[in-house]
Amino acid sequence: MRERAPILEVRQLKTHIKTANGIVKAVDGVDFTIYEGETVGIVGESGCGKSMTSLSVMGLLPKPMAYIESGHIHFAGRDLTQLSEKEMRKLRGNDISMIFQEPMTSLNPVFTIGQQLSEPLKQHTRLNKKEIRNAVISMLQSVGIPRAEQIIDEYPHQLSGGMRQRVMISLAMLCQPKLLIADEPTTALDVTIQAQILELMKAIKATTNMAMMLITHDLGVVAEMCDRVMVMYAGQVVESADVRTIFNRPTHPYTQGLLASMPTANERKGELSSIPGSVPRPDEIPPGCAFAPRCSIATDRCRQERPVLQAYENQWTRCWHPISKPSEVTHAT
Amino acid sequence: MLDYLIKRTVQVLVVLFLALTTVFFIIRLSGDPTALFLPPDAPREQLEEFRKALGFDRPLYVxxxxxxxxxxxxxxxNSLRTREDALQTVLNRIPATFQLAFTALGLSLLIAIPIGINSAYKRNTLFDQTGVAFTVLGQALPSFWLGLILIYVFAVQFKWLPTGGGGSMIHLILPALTLAAYSVARFARFTRSTMLDVLRKDYIRTAKASGIPMYKILSVYALKNTLIPIITLVALDLGVLLGGAVIVEVVFAWPGLGRLLMQSLLNRDFPVVMAGVFLIAFIYSVINFVVDVLYAYVNPQIRYK
Known part of the structure; x- marks a missing residue:
């Protein structure tokens, strides 16, 4: 898989938000690469910078409050941070598209499904009206929507949540993007519908060479979908490795905590475990390791000195005392 | 749908009944009209006779x-003054009033909606702040004052436009502008706040993520959602424009319903006043009904089954 060409390279991305209490570092020096055809999961609790990272890539940060302070986002050889709004617009919905968390509110209530799905094709292709209609219908059919010819003239409120998320997926897939960013695509759905949507996304992945950046806080979804995982905490990547390694041999105490807090289907004996405390507010991040106040094995060094991201073979971790330490440090940044 | 129509019709009838009853008794409180129709030195017997002839000597409930x-x-x-049929007298004035009210409404929407959209899009910029300042000014200026100033500037000083009267498009310009000034302010501010709200919605983010250009998002995708609450406001304002055009009609001597009502009230020409009140209440009810239907047209979520 690694021989494939990188499609997205994010280098030292820093995204800041201006607030009444000063500047908040929502994304604080994030590096990652996504290769063609690969699914990378970004995991973390609410407020850890997952969504801000994806909005930075899409160029959809709520300006002027949020902005990219520094760093580069290379997509198919172009630096997205240097593109004009017009150039970005040509990429959005075309080469990069996005699925959002809330299918109930992500579709415009006063336009029909057909009207909304036609728009990206109108913007990015030269198809005529009839061709667009046919393309939309066949896309709706391919995401498993029954009665596509009728649904195209219906309004979002006439569809269920699962159907709406299928519509959102078809909207994102219309122009056959090279990269799909899915921001918690199943969080708002019923469990049974979640499984269907994940199956659908896997099926789509299997037939295209599209890369996917999957943002979630559900490790079950990660295990199901992803090739590699990146764990974020307080705006930084704290651990990154392929999905097997993360599940079998987590090195960062935060990753371990996340895994431990996953309920398992067959066990009902004890209490669910949780990580004490909550993600620090971005303006209250301690000087040392951001996770130190919640970490059971934190030492004075953790509290004073910020750990660097170190690589152990193909596993990167930002911790002074990695658990289940692999052989040796190969390099560090 | 039929249930709905019946319900609405009953509502209209109740509104008309209450409006007529209230105005009937209130206007009687203003006194007896007979004295106004006879010379000041008319003998008492003649007054009594006239009052009897008009039926004002009978108990109020009769x-x-x-x-x-x-x-x-x-x-x-019949009108006490002209002896013509009161309802017909009032109906004759309707076209002029409608012409003025709808021109003012169209004008204010045409000015207000683009200002509101742009203010929302460029919020907290110079454009936004200037826009807000102007709309507040428009709302703060009393229409009789604004009307007089416009007459002074454009009719008296520059002699470009007539000071008043009706009959042609030229005569319509100043009163329509005066009447629109107040609504522009309301519409623009309301469009701005609604648009700001709509622009924060998830579906606008979806539209941006689909690569739709901003001008199209503003003028199509966000606008239709913004229009829904504006329609209600338009309905309310149309009532104000129709009924409240009184002052503007008087200032510009516009031959409309408002001016007729004003004159009839001063003359205590009760039949004309009552016919006028009836007509305004009726129009108001019909507008409200039309707006509800329009509402359903714009917002598919509340379509009547």
Whole structure:
């Protein structure tokens, strides 16, 4: 898989938000690469910078409050941070598209499904009206929507949540993007519908060479979908490795905590475990390791000195005392 | 749908009944009109005779019952002054009033909606702040004052436009502008706040993520959602524009319903006043009904099954 060409390279991305209490570092020096055809999961609790990272890539940060302070986002050889709004617009919905968390509110209530799905094709292709209609219908059919010819003239409120998320997926897939960013695509759905949507996304992945950046806080979804995982905490990547390694041999105490807090289907004996405390507010991040106040094995060094991201073979971790330490440090940044 | 229509019709009837009853008794409090129709030195007997002839000597409830019985049949009596049919007199003024009210409404929407959209899009910029300042000014200026100033500037000083009167498009310009000034402010501010709200919605983010250009998002995708609450406001304002054009009609001597009502009230020409009130209440109810239907058209979520 690694021989494939990188499609997205994010280098030292820093995204800041201006607030009444000063500047908040929502994304604080994030590096990652996504290769063609690969699914990378970004995991973390609410407020850890997952969504801000994806909005930075899409160029959809709520300006002027949020902005990219520094760093580069290379997509198919172009630096997205240097593109004009017009150039970005040509990429959005075309080469990069996005699925959002809330299918109930992500579709415009006063336009029909057909009207909304036609728009990206109108913007990015030269198809005529009839061709667009046919393309939309066949896309709706391919995401498993029954009665596509009728649904195209219906309004979002006439569809269920699962159907709406299928519509959102078809909207994102219309122009056959090279990269799909899915921001918690199943969080708002019923469990049974979640499984269907994940199956659908896997099926789509299997037939295209599209890369996917999957943002979630559900490790079950990660295990199901992803090739590699990146764990974020307080705006930084704290651990990154392929999905097997993360599940079998987590090195960062935060990753371990996340895994431990996953309920398992067959066990009902004890209490669910949780990580004490909550993600620090971005303006209250301690000087040392951001996770130190919640970490059971934190030492004075953790509290004073910020750990660097170190690589152990193909596993990167930002911790002074990695658990289940692999052989040796190969390099560090 | 039929249930809905029946319900709405009953509502309209109740509104008309209450409006006529209230105005009937209140206007009687203003006193007896007979003295106004005879010379100041007319002998007492003549006054009494005239009062008897008009029926004002009878108890109030008898007059009320008679009025209502005739009104239901569309007969509001004759004007005390011109002796012409009161309802017809009022109806003759409707075209002029409608012309003024709808021109003012169209004008204010045409000015207000683009200002509101742009203010929301460029919020907290110079454009936004200037826009807000202007709209507040428009709302703060009393229409009689603004009307007089416009007459002074454009009619008296520059002599470009007539000072008043009706009949042509030229005559319509100043009163329509005066009448629109107040609504522009309301519409623009309301469009701005609604648009700001809509622009924060998830579906606008979806539209941006689909690569739709901003001008199209503003003028199509966000606008239709913004229009829904504006329609309600337009309905309310149309009532104000129709009924409240009184001052503007008087200032510009516009031959509309408002000016007629004003004159009739001063003359205590009761039949004309009652016919006018009836008509305004009726128009208001019909507008409200039309707006509800329009509302369903714009917002598919509340379509009547």
């Amino acid at each position: 007059q009320y019952t008679e009025f209502m019985t005739n009104a239901v049949q569309g007969d509001f009596g």
